[in-house]
Amino acid sequence: MAGLENLSERDRAVLRSIFDPTATIGDVVDEGDKFQEDESEPSTPAYKESKSLSLRGMQLAEAGKLEEALDLMNKAVEATPERAAAYNDRAQLLRLMLKDSEAMSDLERALQLTEGKRTRARALALCQRGVLLRKRGSDEDARTSFTEAAKLGSSFAKKQVVEMNPYAALCNQMLSQIMKGESEIKL
Template sequence: MKNSPKGMASKNDLAILNAIFDPLQAQDGRFGDEDVPSVDDDNEIETDIIREAKRIEVEGVKTAEQGQLQDAINIFTKAIDTAPNRPSGYNNRAQALRLFGKEADALVDLNNALNLCQKKGKVARQALCQRGMIYRKDGKDEEAKKDFEDAAALGSEFAKSQLVEMNPYAALCNKMLHDVFSKLQRGECD
């Protein structure tokens, strides 16, 4: 603890302690871009149809952000009808369906998105995380773990955090570290 009075932690020391206490928390409070809807597909050739589908998807995202989920689902359906081979439309509609409580329908769209993008790129990363969350909620931990592993391999920090959270040994170690540091901060340890 350079340049800090005894017993006072520097800003860097506090950041390290926070990382130890809550290793799943990203610096900016986010785990990556999985929670940000994407209307762009990797290596997509821009055509008039693709531009129109993207425009419609942006409208759907804005509508979903306003809490109008059924309207957003309808708008995403229009985007899919415009460009049925774009995985982004299915992925975004799945997010709206999931939030609307229609998880079975969301799974169909996520599977379509993953098939169309061949489990590669940003849309795949997002779809795998969404599907992993549904599986995890449904108690299908092995399926969830596989999706999170695949998403982590595509660079998803959120998926990595879910894998850590699902690991009982890591959770136990994190709890033990948290308890030790809490006692240290309270002056209960020698």
């Protein structure tokens, strides 16, 4: 088809979403997270230590040293028990370790600490909770978590809300069938 080389990336994404009934525009164009308000953590020595411990823990986790990583993540939480991001980080590691109940406890604590705030830490905790709830088969509760995270600016959560919407999936499938039918007619 002539002229396709002049399409914008977004236009190409729309076309891909039409021909793939399971895709959404968000799957192919990630505009990134957009948080209206982000937490500005204090620059106290304890917060700096907690951030450093979390970062080192993440590096160990990426290297496959999960128990060592957990030890550092525990120390990060102990250094600043009021820092929601430390609980988020540890919850992610716990999920990797298949310790979902412990991860959920950390996420609930992160959500308590961010209650009423429009922060990245809250959005991340809601996304992780949504993933765990979906894994448990609690789709309605997961959708609620993802919806709140999407309102806070999480692009991942927005994709999950669309993916979990049965009407959107059905519409994508029907549109794909119509487009395929039209192309078959033209041949």
